[in-house]
Amino acid sequence: MPSKSDSGGACVFCEIIKGTRPAHLVMETEDAMAFLDARPLYKGHTLLVPKEHYETLPDLPPELVGPLFGYARRLATVMETGLGAAGSFVALNNRISQSVPHLHVHVVPRNRKDGLRGFFWPRTKYASEEEAAGFAARLREALRDPAEPSL
Template identity: 65%
Template sequence: MSAVAGGCPFCAVAAGELPAATVFSDGVVAAFLDTRPVFKGHVLVVPHAHVETLADLPPEAVGPYFTRVQAVAVAVEKGLGAAGTFVAMNNRISQSVPHLHTHVVPRNPKDGLRGFFWPRTKYADDAEAADYASRVRDALGEV
């Protein structure tokens, strides 16, 4: 059964069955741009294995998963010239897709993000999304 038929869009993206502006993919994670970003360059890092929450991630997978999250956070800063990142995860509450995912959001002073209110933006088109993904992907090679 395909990941799409199984109903999980993140599994489908990780399997290459749904298109995404992919930043990175290996045997552990897939990292791709959020289609409703808080700020442009907002990346989601998901494990290839379908687990719903951090508690469901096997202990031996926690280190490899977060090593990749760390690398993506560094790449978002380098690739986008961001002053920092906001790295966050929801478990069940406010988790729009029931598949573990970590948000890596580029941050800059006075960017308007306050507390936990996450306004969303859009990419002008697929080419703009591809440009942001390429910049982060290129910076990953430097991490």
């Protein structure tokens, strides 16, 4: 199991967790905290973080994955029940586009015609069914790695 990363004391989210940097707290448990994003896509955009400093999802110990995503599920629910949103967008970046190197899940309230278009992702196509089958086979093979937890 990967060990937690050393934040070196300069992690913005660790400062929020310690209470040395202000944030608008949404939820706190023994192992996680959620607070409003300082630069939200939409009002209510919440960041959910583990209290221990882990940089990416692969760094998060398996026993914390379920609880963290249980909290994300609850936050997605309250985007609708608490804010009246039609739905939500739940996302997480690993390294690329991760502006703070501390694992965080974005839970964003969504409404039809809110202007967010595919989260600005370019779309592509496989050249053929064979190429798609090849990518699927590579991923299946990688999932068989005995060092990884069973799916």
